[in-house]
Amino acid sequence: MMKTFFTTAITSLALLTMGCMQQNKNEGEGNELQAIFPKGELGPAENFTGNAWNTPLVPNDSTYNTVIGNVYFEPGARSNWHTHPSGQILIITDGVGYHQIKGQPRQTIKKGDVVKCPPNILHWHGASPDAGLQQIYILPNTEKGIVRWMGPVPDEEYNQQ
Ligand code: MN
Numbered sequence: 001m002m003k004t005f006f007t008t009a010i011t012s013l014a015l016l017t018m019g020c021m022q023q024n025k026n027e028g029e030g031n032e033l034q035a036i037f038p039k040g041e042l043g044p045a046e047n048f049t050g051n052a053w054n055t056p057l058v059p060n061d062s063t064y065n066t067v068i069g070n071v072y073f074e075p076g077a078r079s080n081w082h083t084h085p086s087g088q089i090l091i092i093t094d095g096v097g098y099h100q101i102k103g104q105p106r107q108t109i110k111k112g113d114v115v116k117c118p119p120n121i122l123h124w125h126g127a128s129p130d131a132g133l134q135q136i137y138i139l140p141n142t143e144k145g146i147v148r149w150m151g152p153v154p155d156e157e158y159n160q161q
Helices: 002-028 155-159
Strands: 052-058 067-073 088-101 107-110 114-117 123-127 133-139
Touching: 067 088, 114 123, 123 133
Parallel strands: none
Antiparallel strands: 052 067, 067 133, 088 107, 088 114, 088 123, 088 133
């Protein structure tokens, strides 16, 4: 009698747990990625193609001279071509995207990758067409400047392997 009760209780618990997992799986479907930080503010259209959401994490100050933030690129979204006077480090926390230095082939970047963009090198980064991209950006030595924006990355350039 007692054994039946426990078996039923454990089975119910297992089913409930599976139910929750199933629900989480459904929530994770589509192109929305797992977010660590708030989604933030939509990046300005003059600097981005598609929707890129920015959350500042560490504001600039004269002690650290470093800016850190999170960007979520929706599928297909990307930055304009740009340079960083002191370079930039990207830490990809979810999704799949691209990083390209001018004159070099497009690089695929994904969750767990760390990418260095050297100082004053023209480049862009963003999501792949099918999956979004979550990236943490680190901008060191901000006393030399943060970013210089150039023109957008047209579809032909974005799609070129
Ligand atoms: Mn950059």
